[in-house]
Amino acid sequence: MNENKAIKGGEFVIRETPYTAIFIPEEFDEEAKMIRQTCLDFLETEVLNKLDRIDAQEEGLMPSLLDKAGELGMLGVSIPEEYGGFGKNFNTSMLVADAVGGGFSFAVALSAHTGIGTLPILYYGNAAQKAKYVPKLATGEWKASYCLTEPNAGSDANSGRTSAKLNADGTHYLINGQKMWITNGGFADIFIVFAKIEDDKNLTAFIVEKEFGGITMNPEEHKLGIKGSSTRQIFFNDCPVPIENMLSERGNGFKIAVNILNIGRIKLGAATNGSARMVISHAVQYANERVQFNLPISKFGAIRHKLAEMATRLFAVESASYRAGQNIDDAYDALIAEGMDEAKAKLKSVEQFAIECAIIKVWCSEMLDYVVDEGVQIYGGMGYSADAPMERAYRDSRINRIFEGTNEVNRLLIVDMLLKRAMKGELDLMGPAQAVAGELLAIPDFAEEDDAPFAVEKKVIANLKKAGLLIAGAAVQKLMMSLSKEEEILMNIADIIGYVYIAESVLLRAEKLVHAGSEKAVYATDMAKIYLYGAIDKVSVAGKEALYSFAEGDELNMMLVGLRRFTKAQPFNIKDARQRIAKKLIEENRYCF
Numbered sequence: 001m002n003e004n005k006a007i008k009g010g011e012f013v014i015r016e017t018p019y020t021a022i023f024i025p026e027e028f029d030e031e032a033k034m035i036r037q038t039c040l041d042f043l044e045t046e047v048l049n050k051l052d053r054i055d056a057q058e059e060g061l062m063p064s065l066l067d068k069a070g071e072l073g074m075l076g077v078s079i080p081e082e083y084g085g086f087g088k089n090f091n092t093s094m095l096v097a098d099a100v101g102g103g104f105s106f107a108v109a110l111s112a113h114t115g116i117g118t119l120p121i122l123y124y125g126n127a128a129q130k131a132k133y134v135p136k137l138a139t140g141e142w143k144a145s146y147c148l149t150e151p152n153a154g155s156d157a158n159s160g161r162t163s164a165k166l167n168a169d170g171t172h173y174l175i176n177g178q179k180m181w182i183t184n185g186g187f188a189d190i191f192i193v194f195a196k197i198e199d200d201k202n203l204t205a206f207i208v209e210k211e212f213g214g215i216t217m218n219p220e221e222h223k224l225g226i227k228g229s230s231t232r233q234i235f236f237n238d239c240p241v242p243i244e245n246m247l248s249e250r251g252n253g254f255k256i257a258v259n260i261l262n263i264g265r266i267k268l269g270a271a272t273n274g275s276a277r278m279v280i281s282h283a284v285q286y287a288n289e290r291v292q293f294n295l296p297i298s299k300f301g302a303i304r305h306k307l308a309e310m311a312t313r314l315f316a317v318e319s320a321s322y323r324a325g326q327n328i329d330d331a332y333d334a335l336i337a338e339g340m341d342e343a344k345a346k347l348k349s350v351e352q353f354a355i356e357c358a359i360i361k362v363w364c365s366e367m368l369d370y371v372v373d374e375g376v377q378i379y380g381g382m383g384y385s386a387d388a389p390m391e392r393a394y395r396d397s398r399i400n401r402i403f404e405g406t407n408e409v410n411r412l413l414i415v416d417m418l419l420k421r422a423m424k425g426e427l428d429l430m431g432p433a434q435a436v437a438g439e440l441l442a443i444p445d446f447a448e449e450d451d452a453p454f455a456v457e458k459k460v461i462a463n464l465k466k467a468g469l470l471i472a473g474a475a476v477q478k479l480m481m482s483l484s485k486e487e488e489i490l491m492n493i494a495d496i497i498g499y500v501y502i503a504e505s506v507l508l509r510a511e512k513l514v515h516a517g518s519e520k521a522v523y524a525t526d527m528a529k530i531y532l533y534g535a536i537d538k539v540s541v542a543g544k545e546a547l548y549s550f551a552e553g554d555e556l557n558m559m560l561v562g563l564r565r566f567t568k569a570q571p572f573n574i575k576d577a578r579q580r581i582a583k584k585l586i587e588e589n590r591y592c593f
Contacts, residue, residue, distance in 0.1 A: 006330055009353040010418050012501055013465060014432045016458070019511040023091065023326030025318065026518065032092050038072055039099035047106045051392065054105050054228035057220060062109050062230065063143060063187045070140025074100070075114050079122065080342070083134040090332065090349075091325035094270045098321075101274025104396050105228030111271055112183040112229075113137070115264050117144025120192045121207060123343045124248040124256055129207060133190060145188035147179040147208075147234060148257055155409045157194070158203060158254045162236065164195040172240040173197070173206065175214070178233065185232030186220060193236070194253045203253030207245045214239030225395035262350050264404040266328075266357040269321050269364035272400055275393065276314045276371040280591040282389050283307060283375045286382075288589055297378070304582035306374045308530075311581055313367045315524070315593050316531040320505035321364065324356040355417050358410040359498045365400035365407060372397045411494035412487060418497070419476070433473030436466045440562040454511050457532055460569050461504050464539050467566035468496040471546050474559060478550050492546035499535040499542075506531050523584055523593055526577040533572055540567040 007017060028036075046068055047054070053061055069075055078093035079085025100107045118137045121129055136142040153160040162177025175195050182191075191208040208215075218233040248256060284307060287298035297303050331349035336342065350357065372394045376383035383390040401407045422429040472493050475483055483489070510528035513521040543563045551559055584592060 006334060007327065008427065009327070010355040010421055010427055012356075012504065013418065013468065013497060014427065014429060016462065017504065017508060019508045019515065022323045022505070022508050022512065024509045024512050025095070025322050026513065026516075026520070028092075028095060032088075032095055035077060035086075035088070035092065036095050036099045039074060039096055042069060042072060042074065043100065043103045043106075047103045051104060051228075055392075057186075057228060057230065062106070062228065065106055066109060066113060066140045066143060069110060070138070074110070075118075075140050076138035078114075079118070079134060079138045083122075083130065084138040090328045090346075091322060094267065094321060094325040097267045097270040098274040098318075101271035102278035104275075104392060105226045107271055107275070108226050108229040108399075109184055111264075111267060112146065113140075113144050115267055116146035116260055117184065117188070117190065117192060119263060120146075120205060120247060120256055120260055123259075123347050124205070124252075125207070128244070129247070133207065137190065142189040143184055143187055144190045144192070145182050145184040146260075147182055147185075147191050147193045149181050150178060151180055155406060157257055158201075160194060160196065160203060162193070162195040164197045164204060164206065164241070166197075166243070167240070170243070172242055173246070175206065175208070175236040175239040175241055177236050179236075180233045181221070182232050182234050184230050185217060185234050186230035191215075191234070192247070193241075194257060195236075197250060200251050202251040202255075203257065204250050205247035205253040205256045206241050207247055208236075208239060208241055212240055223399075225392075225398055259347050259351055261404055262354045262357045265361035265410065266321065266324060266350075266353075268400060268404050269317065269357075269360035270325075272364040272368040272397070273314060273318045273321060275397065276310070276368050277591045279368075279371050279375045279390070279393050280307070280310050280314065280585075281589075282393075283310065283378045284585050284591065285589055286379055288586060290380075298582075298586045301579075303378060304586075305575075305578055306378055307585050308578035308581040310371045310374050311585060311591060311593060312527040312530045312578075313370060314591070315509075315527045316502050316506040317360065317364045317367045319509040320356075320502045321360050323505045323508070324353055324360055327353050327356065355414055356501065358405075358414050358417070359501050361404055362407045362410050362414075362494075363498055363502050365397075365403075368397045368400060408487075408491070411491045411498075414494040414497055415472070415490045416484070419472075429469070430473065430476075433469040433476075436469045436562075437473060439466070440470075440558055453514060454507060456570060457507055457529065460532060460536065461500065461507065463566040463568070464496070464500045464503070464535065467539055467543055467563055468493065468500060470559060470562055470566065471496065471543050474555075475546065475550060486549070489546050489549050492542040492549075495542040496539050499538045503528075503532045503535040520593060523581055526580055527593070529572055530574055530577050530581075533569060533574060536567050536569050540564075543567070 007015060046065060073086055076085030077088050077096050081087040097111060100110055121133050137144055148157050150160045164173040164175050167174055175193060177195060189210050193206045193208045194203040197204050214237045216235045221231040223231060287303050288296050290297045328349045331352050332345050335345035335348055376390045376394050379388055379390045382388045385391060421427045475489055479486060507528045510524035513524045547556060547559050
């Protein structure tokens with residue numbers, strides 16, 4: 001296969017990616033770094049010193065913070081210049097989400113406004129709608145929210161009952177219904193509302209201004225975390241929406257919701273990375289300050305293990321985040337070169353990498369939950385105190401496994417999208433899967449090992465991909481149409497696919513840093529190997545669980561032999577690698593990778 005040909009979404013499963021084809025965060029230019037620093041400075045001066053006031057939902061505080069962020073351009077980074085934004089690419093908007101991610105509830109408010117609140121109009125609005133709304137959203141003059149979820153329509157969003165009925169004069173749609181868990185609901189000026197017209201199968205989207213009337217709200221929800229984020233139930237009672245405020249076409253709302261959620265998923269991943277970076281820095285600093293048995297606890301192996309593992313998991317998923325972000329940018333550039341409209345190209349490029357977006361959402365949110373949990377543990381008793389930073393971080397992280405589609409739904413989507421693309425002929429999965437099945441009957445390859453850098457690890461990655469193809473191919477062949485109902489097996493397969501993608505991403509980043517002569521390369525190599533060897537065990541367990549679920553007898557035994565062959569690896573001293581990473585963290589007194 002031509003390695004220079006642009007990779008398609010999901011194609012990583014069957015194709016090797018050279019390190020030269022990926023983007024790593026170390027490659028951001030000075031302008032992007034300045035934008036990131038502006039966001040970090042804003043958090044330091046305007047947000048982190050007001051966290052208790054934000055969580056208490058002090059009247060007017062969150063909107064005022066969004067106003068200040070708007071003045072600095074933080075709300076318009078990816079909005080075209082013609083609408084008052086900076087017009088930066090997708091990966092730069094990822095960098096902003098990352099930088100703001102350590103802002104607790106403020107990060108949620110900003111992300112909802114700039115993402116699911118603004119992008120539906122930017123990507124699906126007509127010229128008049130974009131001209132009217134986007135400039136004011138870019139500056140923060142108007143705040144936005146997104147009204148999709150209903151009491152009986154969560155993951156199954158298209159089952160919503162909110163209705164839109166054309167009035168007698170044919171000038172307005174009257175919207176009636178109830179929406180819940182609406183972020184920014186308490187202060188939003190603009191609502192993206194999804195409703196069904198008559199007996200339509202699919203939702204239609206509308207741009208609704210608060211001033212239209214017919215809108216009432218319940219009090220703010222009392223939540224486990226992100227307490228400073230405004231979360232309301234919103235009721236529409238004959239809310240009159242001018243017909244020109246229909247967004248896109250009738251019945252296109254579900255497609256809008258799905259595509260905007262793809263963007264929300266990968267941006268959420270970036271935000272959790274920023275949050276984890278802050279948590280790890282706090283944990284390192286506390287470990288250096290806290291003395292027990294006459295030593296800082298950072299001297300103890302058990303604590304060093306935690307710090308290194310936290311850093312490794314963050315470094316790994318961060319590598320995947322910007323790899324996918326650049327894939328989206330490259331796909332966008334190619335579509336523009338073909339003459340596609342800018343808004344359509346932005347949507348199509350993200351849709352192309354929807355599988356990767358789902359992986360990043362799942363693995364980043366679960367990384368953050370691991371990091372905050374270990375952060376509390378390192379703080380010990382103080383970790384449980386609301387006077388220390390870990391308590392809020394622990395509570396606030398939990399929502400991320402539910403936001404933007406639950407992690408269970410996203411795992412199912414990963415496999416579903418991959419198989420659908422295979423059935424459409426967009427990806428050749430069955431050819432490689434059959435080749436792997438045939439390999440089981442062949443004599444194992446005992447060729448001499450390549451001594452090129454990372455050759456051993458790349459062979460491990462290739463074999464893990466074979467393990468995934470073996471199990472997915474066998475499951476499809478054995479279960480046929482009933483596979484879609486076997487959610488446990490689908491989630492086993494999703495785990496294999498996800499761990500392979502993250503492990504390959506961090507390995508490619510390490511390889512690129514080595515070739516660049518970066519001083520970070522030695523630590524990146526350690527983290528890549530640590531993550532890879534952990535992924536081998538994860539793939540082995542998920543593979544066995546799946547095989548035990550649908551295979552038996554000689555067929556099962558043969559596939560278990562294949563799985564063992566594809567999850568073999570040479571010994572690697574993980575303890576020493578973790579010690580090197582922890583030592584660097586402790587010396588720098590912060591997350592420094």
